[in-house]
Amino acid sequence: MMLQQESTSPCVAFGCERANVTQVHIEFQRVQTWLFAVPRLRAMVGANALLGETLRVELPKLARETGHGWTLAPSSEAYPTADLNDPLQDHDDPAADAKAGILSRDGGHFEAQFASGAEAFADAAEHLLRTKLPGLRFRVSIGSEPRARSQAHLSTELPVLAPCEWTGRGLASAIVTRGNPNDRDYEERSVSLDVVAKENAGERAAKGSAHDVASLLSDKTKLKTLNRAQELKELVGNGYLALIHADGNGVGSSAGKTHSERATFFHKNRVLLRRAVQEAIDDACDKDIVGMDESPAPLVPLMLGGDDLLLVCRARISLPFVVKLCEKLDAIQKDRTGSKLTLGVGVVIAKQTIPIHRLHEVAEQLASSAKRRFRGLKEGEVKRSVVDWAVYSTSWVNDPEEVRRRDLATRQW
Numbered sequence: 001m002m003l004q005q006e007s008t009s010p011c012v013a014f015g016c017e018r019a020n021v022t023q024v025h026i027e028f029q030r031v032q033t034w035l036f037a038v039p040r041l042r043a044m045v046g047a048n049a050l051l052g053e054t055l056r057v058e059l060p061k062l063a064r065e066t067g068h069g070w071t072l073a074p075s076s077e078a079y080p081t082a083d084l085n086d087p088l089q090d091h092d093d094p095a096a097d098a099k100a101g102i103l104s105r106d107g108g109h110f111e112a113q114f115a116s117g118a119e120a121f122a123d124a125a126e127h128l129l130r131t132k133l134p135g136l137r138f139r140v141s142i143g144s145e146p147r148a149r150s151q152a153h154l155s156t157e158l159p160v161l162a163p164c165e166w167t168g169r170g171l172a173s174a175i176v177t178r179g180n181p182n183d184r185d186y187e188e189r190s191v192s193l194d195v196v197a198k199e200n201a202g203e204r205a206a207k208g209s210a211h212d213v214a215s216l217l218s219d220k221t222k223l224k225t226l227n228r229a230q231e232l233k234e235l236v237g238n239g240y241l242a243l244i245h246a247d248g249n250g251v252g253s254s255a256g257k258t259h260s261e262r263a264t265f266f267h268k269n270r271v272l273l274r275r276a277v278q279e280a281i282d283d284a285c286d287k288d289i290v291g292m293d294e295s296p297a298p299l300v301p302l303m304l305g306g307d308d309l310l311l312v313c314r315a316r317i318s319l320p321f322v323v324k325l326c327e328k329l330d331a332i333q334k335d336r337t338g339s340k341l342t343l344g345v346g347v348v349i350a351k352q353t354i355p356i357h358r359l360h361e362v363a364e365q366l367a368s369s370a371k372r373r374f375r376g377l378k379e380g381e382v383k384r385s386v387v388d389w390a391v392y393s394t395s396w397v398n399d400p401e402e403v404r405r406r407d408l409a410t411r412q413w
Contacts, residue, residue: 021073022118022143026059026125028108029137031303036357037135038166038195041300041312042230044356046202048303052212053201054132056091056105062128063102063112063121070117070124072101077260086271087220087278088213094263103259106213106270107306118142134194135169164192178231206230213274214301221278222285226297232352234296235312240391241352242318245363246325246345248273248307249374249385254339269307269341275332277301277309280325284317307341310360315349319389322347326385340383344371347389350397362397366390369400 028051035047063072079098082089097105104111114121122140126147129138140147162172170192176199178187191199204210206228208219218224229235248269255262284298299313299321313321322345333340346366348359370386377383390400 021113021115023103023111023113024118024122024125025141026110026129027139027141028055029139031108031136032357032360034133034136035303036360037169038198039356040166040199041232041235042202042206043166043195043198044202044302045205045300046198046200049201049205049210049212049215050133050198051136052214052305053210054129055108055110056213057211058128058132059110059125060097060100060102060105060112062124064100068117068124069120071115073113073115074099074101075103075113075259077258079260080264080267083267083271085275087274088216091211091213091216092267092270094267098260098263103263107266107308122147162190164195165189166191166195170194202230214304217274217278217304218281218301221281223281223297223299226285229296229300232312232356235298235300236314236352240315240349241354241359242313242315242347242349243356243359243363244309244311244313244318244322244345244347245360245367246309246322246343247367247371249342249344249371249383250339251307251341266306270305272329272332272341273307273309274304276325276329277304279328280321283324284313284321287317287320307343312356315391318347318349319387322387326387329385342374342383343385343387344368344374345385345387346370347387348392348397348400349389350392351395353395354392354397358397362390362400365400 031051035044035051038044038047063070075098077098079094081095082093086092092106097103101114102110102112110125112121119142122142126138126140129136164170164172166189172190173193174191174196176189176191176196179185201210205212205215205218208215208224210216232241235241251269255265281299281301298317299311301309301311303310309325311321326343326345329341329343344367346363346369348362348366350359366388370388373386373388374383390397390403392398
């Protein structure tokens with residue numbers, strides 16, 4: 001799973017602060033499957049916006065509500081305050097959250113502790129997730145006990161119930177359009193309400209009014225002044241597409257054991273990554289040809305969570321972007337003692353017609369390869385970020401390890 005766990009574990013792992021406090025832990029699962037369910041750029045951006053807003057805004061808002069049978073229990077531990085160097089300091093203050101009883105709301109995990117009504121909140125949270133994020137898998141635990149949940153299923157086998165034209169799942173319940181009716185590439189499709197919600201969220205993200213981390217950070221960069229592509233074809237034109245997947249190296253082993261230690265560690269890492277991503281995006285926007293009003297921005301962040309980044313861009317800026325990202329990350333940690341955040345990065349470059357879920361699978365493999373190279377650094381070598389990349393000119397992208405073995409054998413022959 002791409003998103004790095006940032007929450008503290010259930011009570012049994014570290015012990016609750018008080019015997020009468022019960023923690024509720026929610027973990028999003030198979031996020032990438034849900035993110036890429038609609039293979040259109042605006043819908044993918046919208047899916048991430050919905051996910052981030054639900055995790056960071058809707059669930060905390062629900063937990064803080066009174067009169068529904070639950071009461072949050074404030075934490076007395078020393079959580080970190082907002083970092084003044086954080087581009088999103090106004091949106092990430094773990095100490096303020098902990099004083100309200102909310103222990104985590106980042107990295108695909110939500111955790112809060114309750115003086116009463118934990119079961120009632122878990123019921124309400126499950127209903128919220130099924131309403132806001134239909135189709136997303138999640139797991140809810142109360143204390144150390146996972147809750148069993150039922151899944152409702154609506155058959156679409158009857159001929160009168162047409163399926164969504166973009167996903168093949170869900171009922172075609174609304175119409176979405178692309179382009180001008182007088183243009184040759186005008187498109188009109190019958191889609192499910194789930195797709196409509198993602199489309200609308202993607203439009204909000206393009207206008208700068210979404211509240212997920214990727215959208216909030218984009219609004220702090222030069223992307224704010226540029227047009228943002230709504231389709232992959234619009235992003236790359238006749239060129240090649242690059243998908244970048246970056247993930248922190250060996251993060252979990254250094255996180256600490258107490259709630260506050262882990263919160264401090266993960267907060268530092270996500271601030272570091274946000275600062276580096278902000279500068280790398282600005283650098284890419286400066287160097288790419290984006291002077292004309294009709295030219296869209298050269299990249300689109302799809303997801304930013306914890307120490308993970310998922311981004312699509314024009315192929316020609318992909319490796320310079322990664323270099324700038326890693327250089328900035330290293331530079332802002334120059335005076336940091338102890339473990340430093342480094343990245344394992346996978347970059348796949350291919351035609352924009354390749355299904356993006358397949359590009360992501362390959363990018364994950366490449367990132368795993370980079371992480372193995374990082375773990376293979378000899379004792380005494382400087383720990384640094386590592387990138388592995390692959391370029392495909394074919395109509396499909398095969399497993400990079402198989403391709404390399406085959407090409408190596410061919411050259412040796």
